[in-house]
Amino acid sequence: MIIEGALEAPLFTSEPSDTDIAEFQAWVREAGQALYRDLPWRNTRDAYAIWISEAMLQQTQVSRVLSRWERFLRHFPTVDALASASSADVVEEWQGLGYNRRALALKRAADICSAEYAGRMPEGVDKLVKLPGIGDATAAGITAFSRDVPCLYLETNVRAVFIHCFFRDAERVTDKELCPLVERACPAEDVRGWYYALLDVGARLKKDHKNPTRRAAAYTRQNKFEGSRRQKRAWLVREVMAAPGLSSAELLRRLNVEERKSGRDGVEGDEFESIMADLAREGFFHREGDGWLA
Structure with missing residues (x-):
């Protein structure tokens, strides 16, 4: 599949049939393959390395994270290495990525993992969300990309795809409306590949169309940084x-x-x-x- 011009997506109702879901899955897979981004954190199944990438990508553009993820891992290659570092060292290495509180949360979570999980990331969304700075989406991302098991991963690009395809004319679409569809569409196998495809399709949709996530109830416009x-x-x-x-x-x-x-x-x-x-x-x-x- 070669995508020229704006990405065109199939459109469904908010209550799709099984046939609709199958058609949607096939389209996401095909478009995702054509739009695939070979990002370095996609070439590992190490839960710690994936956690760092998910934390960086929360509120920072991919282009900026590309130059910093590997550097951060060179400084702090393991959970124990991050736990052993001072908070000041972690924050200093985080400079330029924005939202410095994420760096402190990483440090606090690493302290817990080092002390309570023998320097490993705990398995399962229910345990991950108990760590500082790890919410539902980050926990699901770590789980999907390190363990390749089905889970509910709803971040901004995934949200964009589902709103665009299933809520074409709706405003203030809630996560409560989206979550059942995301769960239903998630395959039993190759969960990593499925969510990578959704991420890449969502990134392209937001460029080619008026950003669908602006129609999400969860959407908030980021305040201007200068002078803030x-x-x-x-x-x-x-x-x-x-x-x-x-x-x-x-x-x-x-x-x-x-x-x-x-x-x-x-x-x-x-x-x-x-x-x-x-x-x-x-x-x-x-x-x-x-x-x-x-």
């Missing part, structure tokens, strides 16, 4: 790691220099203290005297 509280948090994390021991006054002064360089108003002391309190509570750094350390 999230940007200030990220800058402060980098600054404390680069120059440990800086006082609050000096950090605020440096932050405001950067803000004004970008044409924005300076940060008020109350907002700065609120951000620092959040970062300290989340485990990014702590205070010693008047200095901040990662």
Whole structure:
């Protein structure tokens, strides 16, 4: 199958027949084969390596993850290696991927796996979701791609395919409506290949058509990063790691220099203290005297 121009998909009702499901499966397989992306994390069944890829891909573009996944694994090749590292080292290696809290969650989950599962990832969605930072989709991804067993993997690209094909004119489509279809369509064998096909088809659909996930009840538009509280948090994390021991006054002064360089108003002391309190509570750094350390 050669796909030229926009990807055209078969359309069904939200209550498809068995014949409809079979037709849908055949189309996904065929289109997925033509659109297959040979991504490095698809060439392993190691649950730890797959977990790292799933965590990175949660809110970061594939193109950025491509240059960072293997590098992260070189630094922390096993669960035990990640558990043995300091939180500061993990966060530093995570820089550039965004949402630094994911790095701390990885570290905390690795600590648990090292202590309670002999340095291995637990098997089964029910056990995986109990680890910090691992939700239903990540747990299912780890399970499907490492063990090749049927499970309910509903992430943004998968959601896009099912909304486009089964809810053509619907708005605010809920996961409660989608989950039975995702489960029903999931094959008993080659689950890895099935979900890889869905991911690649979904990625293409979102390029060729108005993004179907915008019609999902779960969809939220990401706020602008520039000038946001999230940007200030990220800058402060980098600054404390680069120059440990800086006082609050000096950090605020440096932050405001950067803000004004970008044409924005300076940060008020109350907002700065609120951000620092959040970062300290989340485990990014702590205070010693008047200095901040990662």
